Amino acid sequence: MEHDGRVDEPDKRTLRRGLLAMRNGLPDDDVRESARALAAHALELPELAGARTVAAYVSVGAEPGTGALLDALRARGARVLLPALLADNDLDWGEYTGPGSLTEVRHGSKMALLEPSGTRLGPDAVTGADVVLLPGLAVDTRGMRLGRGGGSYDRVLARLERAGARPRLVVLLYDTEVVARVPVEEHDRPVHAVVTPSGARRFA
Numbered sequence: 465m466e467h468d469g470r471v472d473e474p475d476k477r478t479l480r481r482g483l484l485a486m487r488n489g490l491p492d493d494d495v496r497e498s499a500r501a502l503a504a505h506a507l508e509l510p511e512l513a514g515a516r517t518v519a520a521y522v523s524v525g526a527e528p529g530t531g532a533l534l535d536a537l538r539a540r541g542a543r544v545l546l547p548a549l550l551a552d553n554d555l556d557w558g559e560y561t562g563p564g565s566l567t568e569v570r571h572g573s574k575m576a577l578l579e580p581s582g583t584r585l586g587p588d589a590v591t592g593a594d595v596v597l598l599p600g601l602a603v604d605t606r607g608m609r610l611g612r613g614g615g616s617y618d619r620v621l622a623r624l625e626r627a628g629a630r631p632r633l634v635v636l637l638y639d640t641e642v643v644a645r646v647p648v649e650e651h652d653r654p655v656h657a658v659v660t661p662s663g664a665r666r667f668a
Contacts, residue, residue, distance in 0.1 A: 476647045480613060483601040483641060487526040490638075499529025501661035502636060506533050507540075509657065509664055511595050511632040517543045519557065519593040519620075519631070522566065522578040527599060528636045528661075534560055545589055547616070548579040554619050557589040558582050590620055591627040598655060600635045602643050607654035607667030609635050610646040621653055632656045 490498075506512060518537055523530040537544050538560065547555040549571055558580025559565070567581040590596065598617055602610040611617055624631065633655040639662050657666045 476610065476613065479610060479646065480601055483610075486640065487601075487638070490526050495526055495529060498638060498661040499523075499532055502528050502530075502659060503533040503536055505661070505664050506597075506634070506636070506659045507536055509634065509659065511634065511657070512537065512542075513540075515542050515594040515632075517545065517593045518595045518597065519545045519547075519590045520560070520597040521547055521599055523599075523636075524575055524577060528638055530597070530636065531563075533597075533636075535562070538562070545585070545593060546580045548584065549577060549616065550587075553614055553616050554587055555590070555616050556587055557585045559585070587619075587623065588627070591624060591629040593629075593631045595632045595634060596620070596624070598633060598635045600637060600641075602641045602646050603635050603637060603655060603658045604643050604646045605667075606645075607656070607658075608646050608648050608652055609655050618651060622651070625653075634659060636660075 512518065520530060520534055534544055544560040545557045546560045547557055550556055559582055560580055561582070565581055566578040568576050569579045570576040598609060600609045600611050634657045635655045637658055637660050639660045642658060642660060642665070654667055657664055
């Protein structure tokens with residue numbers, strides 16, 4: 465079916481459910497091995513090699529693992545910022561200085577998150593990042609990213625745009641999550657690159 469010349473795309477909720485089910489079915493060993501490979505390929509990105517400040521996140525559950533990457537970025541001398549979820553689903557930021565700088569926080573009935581325990585830097589701190597690492601569930605061949613639906617990173621991307629900030633946007637995924645097409649809304653913006661356990665891919 466078409467409207468205004470556009471082919472109807474799969475419903476985001478349906479697509480999210482399928483992708484999350486695939487992730488949750490991954491064996492723990494595969495998740496750990498994928499995290500090591502993901503970090504190795506991410507560190508080869510020129511954007512990260514030259515980054516002074518990287519806004520990242522702590523992976524949870526079966527998400528592509530970020531722990532090794534966070535420590536490697538710090539070892540290179542990069543300043544690493546991590547999010548702290550606010551009551552309205554916006555994100556504050558704090559600096560990552562090692563595993564001891566994280567604290568487990570449970571937000572209502574949601575999964576417990578590891579968040580920076582130090583000084584809060586404010587939601588606008590992300591505008592100073594050279595690279596923003598984004599969580600997601602899929603990315604398509606245009607670089608359009610499918611998030612988890614909470615809206616937190618839509619706010620981050622809107623804040624970057626308002627500030628005139630132009631960090632490189634990189635999404636971390638499993639190989640099977642690079643797909644032909646994801647549903648897109650007017651506010652969605654493409655990422656610059658995706659990193660998976662088998663390598664990196666840039667988008668025009």
